[in-house]
Amino acid sequence: MVPRGESPSAPGGRSPSGGTPQRGKIARPKGPHRPWRLAGQLLVGVAGLVIGGGVLGLVWPPADPAALDQARDSAALSPLPDRPITVLVIGTDADRLGATTNGAAPPGTPNSDALFLVRVDPKGPVQVLVLPTELAVKLPGQQQSLPLGAVYRRGGVALTADVAAELVGLGKGQPDRYLLLSRGGLRQLVDALGSLELSPDRLMRYEDKAQKYTIDLQAGLQQLNGVQVEQLVRFREPAGGEAARRTRQQQVISGLQQQLAQPTHLARLPDLVRQLRSGVETNLSEAEVLSLLAATLGQSKPIRFASLPLEPPAEPAQALRQLKREATLPLWPSP
Secondary structure, eight states, X not given: OOOOSOOOOOOOOOOOOSSOOOTTSOOOOSTTSOBOOOTTOHHHHHXXXXXXXXHHHHHSOOOOHHHHTTOOSGGGTOOOOSSOEEEXXXXXXXXXXXXXXXXXXXXXXXXXXXXXXXXXXXXXXXXXXXXXXTBEEBOTTOSSOEEGGGHHHHHHHHHHHHHHHHHHTOOTTOSOEEEEEOHHHHHHHHHHTOOEEEOOSSOXXXXXXXXXXXXXXXXSSEEEOHHHHHHHHHOOOTTTHHHHHHHHHHHHHHHHHHHHTSHHHHTTHHHHHHHHGGGEEESOOHHHHHHHHHHHHTOSSOOEEEEOXXXXXXXXXXXXXXXXXXXXXXXXXXX
């Protein structure tokens, strides 16, 4: 059971890890769980993000404001970054940013319902590393493990970024940026694009009278609006569990990339970015968002997805999962 009553701290910087695991290897637990070396470092992390923003300014060439409003292809959106940029994407189970409750089941303060590390490389395909929210972690001074998805409610973006960085062995100062998206922000994004063409793999029906929430989706290829896309990524079936939800989340990410690349949307991307900023929280500037979009939409190869491997559950109802001890996963596989 996820502990209740903690309020997330204000999103901002992240604290550096007390040691960086070897790049390309998963950070292995010491004993049952690896304690995260975070105590007393959050203020240092805030300063680190401020400094990091200055460093990134050197690798992001300045955009031409006049050119942004005349974009007709991805290359015209903005100059590309000079090196790969890693962004931590946190999808919360709250309906809106700043909400004190998640409005979901089980009720409580907001958790991260989806976690991704997105690496945008101007010279290679976009790569997304999925961080399973049911992964068991133990924070300093805590006796009980908690799901990775509950770290956000304990320490906001700062703590989530630090735990994610140590899990996968990110280098100093990474992730470079973060983006926080609520359920309402996802709906707003999809509706701003009109719809997404997606293919639910099965009939999805669910009703929660306490939440006044209903899921009703047909199987097969169709155009889904914002409300329906939210239903798709929230649906849980007993057989597939969180793994099936992650697969559907990946389908939505790929669908968003395809829709954004349409010529009709490319021409209005600068306006869309300005319009959607109210639905997200991020330390990416508008020019940086357009630069990453230019690098993403200019790729001919599809997005590459990978996920931290988990040990199989000891029993069907097991809520927390352990990181697989034997498997190795290159953080960013070669193109």
